[in-house]
Amino acid sequence: LALLDTMRCRRLNPNLISYNESISVHEQAGFWTAALGLLTELQDVALEPDAVSFNAVISCCGSNWRLASALLYDMRDRRFQPSA
Numbered sequence: 001l002a003l004l005d006t007m008r009c010r011r012l013n014p015n016l017i018s019y020n021e022s023i024s025v026h027e028q029a030g031f032w033t034a035a036l037g038l039l040t041e042l043q044d045v046a047l048e049p050d051a052v053s054f055n056a057v058i059s060c061c062g063s064n065w066r067l068a069s070a071l072l073y074d075m076r077d078r079r080f081q082p083s084a
Contacts, residue, residue, distance in 0.1 A: 003022055014045075016047050019038055019042045020052045023039060023056045027056040027059055032062065035060050039053055057071060058075075
């Protein structure tokens with residue numbers, strides 16, 4: 001999250017790679033709610049998430065199978081292949 005904040009402070013617009021990196025950091029830490037928040041924010045700033053975005057969030061869902069299932073359906077609708 002510091003990456004995105006730093007970019008904004010320097011008047012740089014985070015791109016999909018920046019968001020995916022931040023999502024992956026939260027995934028590695030097991031912070032699925034923060035990762036999901038970044039996935040939502042990504043779409044709010046008019047960036048289109050990709051398979052990397054979804055896979056990272058899904059892989060940190062843990063026992064929250066309903067959320068993982070909903071994300072998988074969203075991926076399918078976007079014609080992405082899950083790998084998580």
